[in-house]
Amino acid sequence: MSSSTPKPSLYTAYSGSALLETPLLNKGNAFIAEERQAFNLTGLLPPRYETIEEQVERAYMQYKSFDEAINKHIYLRAIQDNNETLFYRLLQQHLEEMIPIIYTPTVGDACEQFSDIYRSARGLFVSYQDRHQLDDVLRNATKRKVKVIVVTDGERVLGLGDQGIGGMGISIGKLSLYTACGGISPAYTLPVMLDVGTNNQELLNDPMYMGLRHKRIEGEEYDEFVDLFLQAVKRRWPEAIIQFEDFAQPNAMPLLNRYREKYCCFNDDIQGTAAVSVGTLLAACRSKDVKLSAQKIAFVGAGSAGCGIAEQVISQMVAEGISESQARKQVFMIDRFGLLTDTTPGLRDFQQVLVQRSDDIANWSFSGEFPNLLDVMHCAKPGILIGVSGQAGLFTEQVIRAMKKGCDTPIVFPLSNPSKQVEATPEQVIEWTDGDVIIATGSPFAPVTYNNKQYPIAQCNNSYIFPGIGLGVLAVKARLISDEMLRAASKTLAGASPLANTGKGGLLPPFTELAELSKTIAFNVAKVAQQQGLALDVDDEVLKQRIEANFWRPEYRQYKRISA
Ligand SMILES: NC(=O)C1=CN([C@@H]2O[C@H](COP(=O)(O)OP(=O)(O)OC[C@H]3O[C@@H](n4cnc5c(N)ncnc54)[C@H](O)[C@@H]3O)[C@@H](O)[C@H]2O)C=CC1
């Protein structure tokens, strides 16, 4: 991808080693002779000028020399910390190969090993001990004009539980996708780790662990700290989008509810996941020529992601014409102790509205206190099964075979990340359904060949949604991120399904098409924001131009010197 007009020169006061050590500005051997002279770089670089294409070639050769995914990750992160333009150019050229390295599944290993593999600083570590000087902390950020923040407290990183400070890895990975797939300039992105301690004893015992070495701060103190942080963000970058990422269940929904009307924020695991899942389900239903509202759907894992998707599924069913109470009857939430019913104790408020009524399951036969997943398969006969439990192997052969007996062409989405936490592998699901299945996973899986037929495996991951949301929100300076805006993203994704559109190919378009798709998502999201009075009212042509103008490309600019 290359822009038609060269970018204007960039004026900078940096020079010498400071310029080479600023990843947003560093060009390595791509500094031309005049720049080397003007910026005191002569002698600091090998003499030969190189184009970015030549640099990419060398970097790719070096990348290939690593066998293990985690080492490839460390290598790519080092390039990112040295020369961001080169990093994104390399990524752009090898997107399909490298997304699993910078994102799920390898980012999971990077979070687990964060302190062991730590090389250099990136983003902001906002720690509880610094709570009285958050304005100073934010002022220290190396980026001056921040437009997108991904913030985590590391308590539920993918399906890997509490990773403490290691959560920074997921904020970094998400923002890399904002740039690679949503064109948000890396100059405007900021990964944030809110360090409130960790309850992961292994980390607390680990001499290498770099975070605060105490149990997590909880309750009022925690809430106050998050609030102080958000207020400081608002003062420093009033228009920034804040993406809450990988907060654990007790905090995820309350934080979203507390701030969704106040700040331009969203929770990726609740809302982004709901948008991508409903979009992918709509595509799956369209390819089967059935309506989502005619389906029964079972969830394994009634947490943030599960309940977020379920509510969005219900909205979609209602939009298709059935009543809300009927829609709720068609949704079966299964958690650790079985099906959520009106007699299940200790449910959170967002779970209570998703229970089955005892009356409605009175004629079910099951032996435990609550029906388990297999009972739900036998008694409800759902056509859709979604896994968001973070627990590997919960979709057993017995479960999948029972499901297949009860419906035509099951739709099975084991969405837990990273790959090692998946509820069942695509290979297993395809075998247990004799190849008659529509499948999508949260992490990438290679296509499966079964009975001489090839099955591409769609990656139903919120990364299809958030880059386009970011691009759209920034294009019209939206004040808030509404459910309707997320629904527009979801619908756009559903409309781009090769399988639903042509009867062939993947359920979702490949990641290599995501940059273009993100622009369409951005446009549709921005239109809805305008209609809701949440954004600048520009006409469609101007909106398209703004989206293009905001879309950063990894190309070097020429530098001109300004005095310090
Ligand atoms: N594909 C995607 O885009 C996304 C995938 N996810 C994945 O979903 C998983 C869950 O994420 P959240 O909902 O945020 O976490 P969460 O902790 O809020 O929810 C997980 C739920 O699973 C339940 N669970 C645990 N063991 C179970 C069992 N044996 N049977 C039934 N339920 C069980 C827990 O009690 C909990 O309620 C993670 O693995 C995450 O990686 C989350 C967001 C996006």
Ligand SMILES: CC(=O)C(=O)O
């Ligand atoms: C994809 C994602 O956000 C998660 O697994 O938490």
Ligand SMILES: [Mg+2]
């Ligand atoms: Mg997440």
